[in-house]
Amino acid sequence: MTTAAALPTDDDAEATTDLLSRIRVARVYEVAQESALEPAPLLSVRLGHRVLLKREDQQPVFSFKLRGAYNRMVQLDAAQRVHGVIAASAGNHAQGVALAAAKLGIHALIVMPVTAPQVKVDAVRRLGGAMVEIVLVGDSFSDAQAAAVQLQAERGATFVHPFDDLSVIAGQGTVALEILRQHPGPLHAVFVPVGGGGLLAGVAACIKSLRPEVQVIGVQAADADAMARSLEAGERVMLDEVGLFADGTAVKQVGAHTFALCQQHVDAMLRVDNDAICAAIRDIYQDTRSVPEPSGALALAGLKQYVAAHGASSDGALVAIVSGANMNFDRLRFVAERAELGEQREAVFAVTIPEQRGSFRRFCAALGQHNITEFNYRIGDASQAHIFVGVQTAGRGEREALVAAFHAQQFGVLDLTDDELAKLHLRHMIGGRSLLAQDERLYRFEFPERPGALTCFLSQLHPDWNISLFHYRNHGADYGRILVGIQVPDAEQPLFERFVATLGYPYVDESAHPAYRLLLRG
Structure with missing residues (x-):
């Protein structure tokens, strides 16, 4: 967790007073409504803390x-x-x-x-x-x-700037006025989703002026954390790339005004991954029967991370701002797949067992009574079998116990629960190892998802290098993810590396990935 607040100066205090005045007279209710501050009873029981959701997803444009x-x-x-x-x-x-x-x-x-x-x-x-x-x-x-x-x-x-304008910041700050009016009782912390910082700056300045004891905590996607990095560096940082899953907060550089205000008023910043965001989307749905967009669930994902780190407390409620609900319906497939992982309710393993009588029975005994969510197996050679398995769990403790049970049977095991390659691609394409891929290099790419994008990507691959593996799956998101195996002779490796660098797409070299070598490489 990044600690953010800096000691205020006289100029800072004057600027904050001016902004609070702007917030109080902001003309937002000619189009906006005072959104509800709703209890989340299921979450509150699970987390051992009163959780409230500020429902900005209910605005006429489904966003603050x-x-x-x-x-x-x-x-x-x-x-x-x-x-x-x-x-x-x-x-x-x-x-x-x-x-x-x-x-x-x-x-x-x-x-x-x-x-x-x-x-x-x-x-x-x-x-x-x-x-x-x-x-x-x-x-x-x-x-x-x-x-x-x-x-x-x-x-x-x-x-009309989306965040770096004092009138815009003041308009967003009215969310905080409503929270304080709707919940005058004990309030421990308010969690705010962050992109360019307009909402966080307005909320933090307002709350710290009126209720300085209340913590204001910003939450960012781990792959779009410009504000967290900027506060850590003490200056605005420009990101080279941003992840696009939480598209509403995918900003490469925060604003000058928003950075200064957050530096002064924000208590801490948290980073959450896509799985945690998906789990938070499901949590909001279960308590409200509403489906927020990924950025809309950021604050709750951060709230859950905070409680996991600090434990339950009785010194006031926790508020998460549900900032938007403009979700593409097709994206729900990806959300549903990843929510179990984000909640640590599914573990994914690659297990190697001897290819001999009784091995499979011992493997099943190691699984015990756990529910199987996925099972992929294909005979690999005369001595070993490789199994890709998903298992429902109740948390990290059960996951670690399963690893220990596999080891007790002297099975080789890779815990792939937190592995992006396994979750995005390998679980959908386990089909056996290839003896024809000795010179294969494996790369994971991302590219903007739009008509013809995949064809455009393929057309840029060098015609002299053979594609030996390919996996693409539409996740209903605004960016595509593909996994490509390309056969490149050793003598041409330097040329190939220069070529990949000029493609213009974010990529990760996965050639040494242990699960790939275990399950797919010959």
């Missing part, structure tokens, strides 16, 4: 973002309104701008990445109607923002 967008746009003067506004967004901010544009009669040009979830693009068109023009550019929010800056210079429109 309309608060800041409207508060910024309603303050435009007559001349600015004539020239219109421009915004860049992966989706939720765009919906807020679109709704504000329709409400205020202001033309809005909204630049979105090609990879933006279709549900968000369609919502922007529906909310903005004739007042909104959409341009799809690039693969990320950063690409869209660069294009928006260029278009702004050409058109003279006012740029």
Whole structure:
């Protein structure tokens, strides 16, 4: 956990007082509603602590973002309104701008990445109607923002920043005013999802001004942790790449205003992985029968991580802001698969047993009464058999006990529960080892998921190198994941490594991965 708060200066105190005044007069309720602060009874029992969910996913655009967008746009003067506004967004901010544009009669040009979830693009068109023009550019929010800056210079429109604007921050800060009004009793901590930092900055500044004893903890996806890294470094950090699963918070660099405010007011930052996010989505569904988007479940994933590290407490409730529910339906398949892993309710192993009578019976005895979620086996050679197995567990303790049981039978075992290669690819393609892949190199790639993207990737592979293994599975997300085995003679390895580096896709060399060598390599 990253500790974030810095000692305030006189200038900081003045800026915070000014921001609190802005929050108190923010004009958000012309479009937004005061969202519910709901108990989560099932989670509260499980965690031994009262858990409350701030339901920003129930806003008219299914996200908190309309608060800041409207508060910024309603303050435009007559001349600015004539020239219109421009915004860049992966989706939720765009919906807020679109709704504000329709409400205020202001033309809005909204630049979105090609990879933006279709549900968000369609919502922007529906909310903005004739007042909104959409341009799809690039693969990320950063690409869209660069294009928006260029278009702004050409058109003279006012740029409505998704997070690094004091009026936007003030609009988002009204969430904190509501929390404090709705729960005047003991409050231990508020957990806030973080992308560029607008919501966290506004919430933290407000809470620390009015209830300084309440902890404010930001939560980021582990592969999009720009704010956490910036606070650790003491300056804004630019990430080379960001993971896109939690697309609403996939920001490479946080804002200047948001960084300064978070540096002053935020108590700590937490990082959570995709499995933990999926588990939190399921938790919210079980308590509310609502399905948040990945970024919308970030705060709860962090809350659960915090309780696991610090234990149950009776010194006040814990609040998680459920920030949005703009989920592509197809993505639910991936969420359901990974939620069990995120909750430590499924363990995945590769087990090697002797190819002899009685081995399989001993393997089943080691499993005991555990429910099997997946089982893949194919005879490998005359002496050994390799099994890929998924098992329902009640936590890390049972997982470790299973490993010990396998070892007691003198079976070789790889615990793959936390292994991304195994969870994404290997579990879907176990089919035996190949004796024809002696010179095979194995790489895992990510690429923007859009029509023709996979064909485009394949067309860039060098025609002189043979593809010996390939796995792709559509996860309903805005980026694709593939696993590729390519046969490359030893003499051509330097040339191949230079080639891979020029492809332009994030990649991981998995050639030495133990599960690959055990289950698929000859």
